[in-house]
Amino acid sequence: KNQVEQSPQSLIILEGKNCTLQCNYTVSPFSNLRWYKQDTGRGPVSLTIMTFSENTKSNGRYTATLDADTKQSSLHITASQLSDSASYICVVTAQYNNNDMRFGAGTRLTVKP
């Protein structure tokens, strides 16, 4: 069973609307949680990173939240743009080994005009 579960699997929204993507994990203990954006045909690019002591982190229109008690994270996208269409991947790094990254399956977001 994957230790990082994301929902929804896919999402379609209209340009300008907001949306929230979810990530639940069981990796414990963990060092940090990162959200990556992957455009079609390209490699993933990091959007935000939070350590276990952080609750929220913003990067422009992207805001990530983390609840280490419930082991949940969300990525909120505000005022979506067509360029936000991509896959968003939640990655949890295990503690004690910064190379042990656990990937979620991703959420495929499509923003329509």
Place this chain on the structure above:
Amino acid sequence: DAGVIQSPRHEVTEMGQEVTLRCKPISGHNSLFWYRQTMMRGLELLIYFNNNVPIDDSGMPEDRFSAKMPNASFSTLKIQPSEPRDSAVYFCASSLVRTTNTEAFFGQGTRLTVV
């Protein structure tokens, strides 16, 4: 820095042929990762190196897969013989492991199609 460089970007080969994927990590990074991505399984770690030494290859699917890192600036992933089920996008990533906020930087990937 140009980032992680992978070649080729696309590879189409016949079943049974040998395939070699190449990766040049970001200069100064000490960890290198090979991932495979498919629609069904998402991103899967195949193997990673730390200071050119293979640390964890438990993700390598079978003996047909092998990876080398002869020096800090070059790595290869070889599949011999290739099979149709190996068709996927293969990503190389590198990082500089020094803090809890280590980030892995990904290459553009190699799309492999085995027919």
